[in-house]
Amino acid sequence: MGLLYQIFIDPFVQMGTAPDLFVQTLWEGLVGGMLYALIALGFVLIFKASGVFNFAQGIMVVFAALTLVGLYNVGVPAFLALGLSIAVMFVLAFTVERVVLRPLVNQPDIILFMATFGITYFLIGFGEFVFGGDPKVMITDQLYLPKGTITYKALGGVVSLQKLDIAAAIIASIMVAGLAVFFSKTRIGRALRAVADSHSAALSVGISLEQIWVIVWFAAGLVALVTGIFWGARSDVSFALDVIALKALPVLILGGFTSIPGAIVGGLIIGIGEKLGEFYWGPLIGGGTDAWFAYVIALVFLLFRPQGLFGERIIERV
């Protein structure tokens, strides 16, 4: 009886008696969720363009952030370093298309998937060779990212918002919205959808597969850079950031691998859900639930919508 009370009653009592902490938890979940959505978007773009789960998205986050900090540390001014990092991500996209994807056109998806493993291990080795394994401090001040805390006395307590988190949420929202519009309303976006449906059909109507791949990998690189800047500022810039990308998996399960709105909504549900889960229900089982709670949320959703929230329902005749 006591356990049932702790599971079904007590968390809601806590939400009512300490609404400031409830709002704070929602805020933390929202910020985390926006960043998860951003990472998931990187996966979705590449999946739509090539039908491949890009295992390298996580290491692209690390590589982009390390490039930015590494360039700054060798004396390049911060904004020039930012511009150069964007250029590096373009070169990476171009190289991946030329060296990895182009030779594998029309190969089974699993071959392309395994190729992204190769890209991952190459970027890990190359990144460590160039930048070393030491953690680095993100250049937040130099990029004029805000710091400090805005504190509100409200709801019978205190709600504090990190200015950096506000900036992260705003920039992530703009970026997500911008990419969503770009890939749904523009000619390139329509071409991307055509490529997603069928490589050969897209080629037959004159869509350049190479160009689309470079564009989506570059977009995924930009997403990785922004994610790396904000996660790096929240913690540090190190190879540990790689694991953050794994948080996008339940987001993708939930939102569907092909849906941009799915990535956004999925990110928010996972972000808020895991924070509420850890904060209110985590102590019942010793805490540390946020590593797996996201998957539980995703699985519960899958029970009712196996194709994900916004995924395309696949019906095949037998």
Next chain:
Amino acid sequence: MKARDILVGMTCASLLGAAVLASKAQAQDSIYVPLLTYRTGPYSGSGTPIANGMHDYLAMLNERDGGIGGVKLNIEECETGYDTKKGVECWESIKGKNPAVVNPYSTGITLQIIPKAAVDKIPILSMAYGLSASAVGDKFPWVFNPPATYWDGLSMVMRYIGGKEGGLDKLKGKTVGFIFLESPYGREPLPLLQQFSKDYGFTVKEYSVAGKEMQDQSAQWLAVRRDRPDWMIMWGWGAMNPTAVKRAAENGYPMDHFIGVWWSGSDDDGRGGGQTAKGYLSLNFNGLGSNYPAIQDIKKYVVDKGKSQVEKDKFAENFYNRGVYNSVLVAEAIRNAQKLSGKKVVTGEDVRRGLETLNISEAHWKELGFPNFAAPISGVNCTDHNGHAPAYMQQWDGAKWVKISDWIQPMKEKVRPMLDEAAKEYVEKNTGWPKRTEACDKSS
């Protein structure tokens, strides 16, 4: 054509033979010291400076003194990525090369190789980490964890807190939070913390941080804000540390009530938080900075000659010096082994005896070029493989670590009986655990 083939074959064979002979000669003329390190992966931030320090001190002995007792050290790193599976693979790959001693540098790896040590006759030096109970030499003759166990560390933290509160009895009714990396390392001090909570009447709040979440931790620190612990203790590693320090500051936790174990006190851990981390505390047992003759020798013989991987501005930072400290223990154990065995090229079995008689007095630290670098190591013997040396408290001043306390002694009287009990339990659980047969030498 045939004659040419024969010539090529003979050349290859002679080259191969020469290589085998050279490696055999090297094996006979040098002491093999493998270092299990991690310069890659999510924990490389903590692993790299330690790897540099460990390597550079031994390399300096090679350059300056021609090795130990006139025998060169063959230093070889094996990359584990702080991954237990890879660590075990490293053990398997080095065990046939007559290693003098193995430094696993991970509690997870240490736990896996403890049963292998006695079989392969290779001593394990898990310096201030690993299984606390392995301090009991009667049960673990091949494992050593000086200068202090995690349980000693926790007792020192409690002694410090007690000092600030006006006595440990004043903790009655208060709350102590414990944030830890969800791993064998992070969980290691929990039994003692629970015991302390019973003894002194305080409540323990546990905050577990999974490895995948170590760069977030927002939910854990919100829980800290809700529970308002009077003191926070951290057993963190890698990117968990700087993130925790940042989150603590963001949530307004008083930094001078937040104490990390000695593995949560690298310069990177404080640097990430910068000024907001000011006041954060951590235990330490090695000296800070480069103002020691031996550290200067490392600079002269290794770093300045381009034989180190350390970045110049990270030379002699706290975790670099920690690695140096580790290698001093290795070197002194080898020196002891040479004395005890009368051999120049010592084996793992000899070094086990060397470790069991490890004794570094204040005068000897000075003689080695480390005046006031560390507390004497005097209590290691056949039954005690740890020594239970003291540590001190350091505080982040916004830019660097500053020593703020004298040596804090561990509560040996509390820790030791618990260690004996834990060692007994370990042996009972592991059916067929061998009884100690190794003879006991006199301390050096």
